[in-house]
Amino acid sequence: MCKLQEMNKALEPLKNGTTVMIGGFMGVGAPHTIIDALVEKQLKSLTVIANDAGTPGNGIGKLVENRQIDNLVASHIGLNPTAGKQMNNKEMAVDLVPQGTLAERIRAGGVGLGGVLTPTGLGTIVEEGKQVIESDGKKYLLEKSMKAEVALVKAHKADQKGNLIFRQTARNFNPLIATAADYVVAEVEEYVDDQYLAPDEIHLPGLFIDAIVLSKKNDAETC
Amino acid sequence: MDGREFIVRRIAQEFKTGDVVNLGIGMPTKVANYIPEGVEIILQSENGMVGMGPAPEPGKEDGDLINAGNQPVTYLPGAAFFDSAFSFGIIRGGHVDCTVLGALEVDQEGNLANWIIPGKMVPGMGGAMDLVVGARKVIIAMEHVNKKGEAKILKRCRLPLTAQNQVNMIVTEMGVMEVTPEGLMLTEIAPGLSIEDVQKATEAEFIVSPELKVVFGDQELAA
Numbered sequence: 001m002c003k004l005q006e007m008n009k010a011l012e013p014l015k016n017g018t019t020v021m022i023g024g025f026m027g028v029g030a031p032h033t034i035i036d037a038l039v040e041k042q043l044k045s046l047t048v049i050a051n052d053a054g055t056p057g058n059g060i061g062k063l064v065e066n067r068q069i070d071n072l073v074a075s076h077i078g079l080n081p082t083a084g085k086q087m088n089n090k091e092m093a094v095d096l097v098p099q100g101t102l103a104e105r106i107r108a109g110g111v112g113l114g115g116v117l118t119p120t121g122l123g124t125i126v127e128e129g130k131q132v133i134e135s136d137g138k139k140y141l142l143e144k145s146m147k148a149e150v151a152l153v154k155a156h157k158a159d160q161k162g163n164l165i166f167r168q169t170a171r172n173f174n175p176l177i178a179t180a181a182d183y184v185v186a187e188v189e190e191y192v193d194d195q196y197l198a199p200d201e202i203h204l205p206g207l208f209i210d211a212i213v214l215s216k217k218n219d220a221e222t223c
Numbered sequence: 224m225d226g227r228e229f230i231v232r233r234i235a236q237e238f239k240t241g242d243v244v245n246l247g248i249g250m251p252t253k254v255a256n257y258i259p260e261g262v263e264i265i266l267q268s269e270n271g272m273v274g275m276g277p278a279p280e281p282g283k284e285d286g287d288l289i290n291a292g293n294q295p296v297t298y299l300p301g302a303a304f305f306d307s308a309f310s311f312g313i314i315r316g317g318h319v320d321c322t323v324l325g326a327l328e329v330d331q332e333g334n335l336a337n338w339i340i341p342g343k344m345v346p347g348m349g350g351a352m353d354l355v356v357g358a359r360k361v362i363i364a365m366e367h368v369n370k371k372g373e374a375k376i377l378k379r380c381r382l383p384l385t386a387q388n389q390v391n392m393i394v395t396e397m398g399v400m401e402v403t404p405e406g407l408m409l410t411e412i413a414p415g416l417s418i419e420d421v422q423k424a425t426e427a428e429f430i431v432s433p434e435l436k437v438v439f440g441d442q443e444l445a446a
Contacts (some may be wrong), residue, residue, distance in 0.1 A: 026293040026349045078346025100311030100353030107308040123387030170287040
């Protein structure tokens with residue numbers, strides 16, 4: 001089964017209003033070629049779950065500026081002033097989640113857990129509306145797991161099975177979101193079509209990946 | 224030496240070889256420049272690495288390698304990369320010996336506010352809530368009063384909290400305070416200042432250590 005696809009075909013399951021997780025940390029490790037295609041597709045009313053709102057003109061920042069996001073779940077929007085403005089004008093709803101809690105809620109969603117117990121956020125406004133659970137004499141917040149319809153991942157290398165290798169700090173949320181969505185597209189810089197990646201070096205097994213698309217400047221042939 | 228350099232130089236003396244340290248954005252990042260000779264710490268960055276090195280030479284930036292403040296960095300021999308859930312596992316799991324963060328307000332109970340000014344500044348908490356809860360030692364690096372000259376070390380924080388009762392040490396240009404079971408304690412004072420000077424600039428009630436020292440009192444400092 002060949003997973004390498006043309007961009008339009010790979011993004012077909014995305015519609016107006018889709019809930020989508022997007023990898024990246026301030027644009028590093030974000031699927032930039034896919035994001036450009038989403039801007040071109042003009043999809044609206046997306047719910048985006050991601051670490052941050054990118055930076056102006058970069059990463060998720062492009063989707064914010066193009067007013068394609070109705071709901072954003074993120075840990076930080078400070079490096080994108082447009083996101084702050086849209087939040088204050090109530091054009092985009094922003095749910096701020098502590099970064100470690102966001103990562104763990106997504107991980108829990110991907111591994112079949114209903115949620116996690118974390119001390120992070122106790123005694124702060126993050127606690128509001130959440131259950132406090134005591135375990136072995138310590139207090140924790142119950143943070144529910146999180147899933148999405150689509151995850152858009154960026155990796156360094158892929159083979160034809162969809163096995164992925166990430167590079168340096170571009171890994172961040174990418175392997176996590178790939179486990180927590182019904183449909184997963186991976187944008188990759190290098191596609192190894194005539195061999196397989198060494199099993200011991202793979203960061204994420206290909207079973208999570210439904211479609212692979214190429215980053216710009218890569219001309220490997222799709223199937 | 225200006226006030227900020229005084230603060231980061233003093234904090235840099237807190238570490239011993241082998242400590243895993245996470246430095247926040249802004250002034251805390253500069254602590255790394257003043258680690259005493261012979262002390263080797265391991266810098267953790269919450270976007271997914273340990274063994275972080277200094278900024279690269281201009282032109283040698285790698286687009287996949289940033290710190291949590293979106294600045295290009297390098298990695299040192301022995302470094303390792305990992306995903307965001309693992310990274311916050313390191314933090315929440317108590318494997319980070321110390322974190323250094325800035326603050327808008329801190330109080331005599333060790334409460335910290337540093338992520339939001341409602342109606343004005345909403346960048347999001349990013350990783351701060353997890354870091355403050357998870358790190359074994361929390362050091363606050365900040366100027367003693369705000370730009371209007373108002374106290375930042377309060378009886379009780381007024382801004383929404385980042386975490387409750389987690390701060391261990393506050394270092395300002397006026398000296399060093401520690402949160403102890405007996406209360407907030409002034410343990411070191413900047414050269415040339417009196418206890419009254421510190422009291423005037425502090426809203427919190429604090430006690431003075433019977434072994435009060437002068438900051439850098441026992442060592443020659445190159446101006």
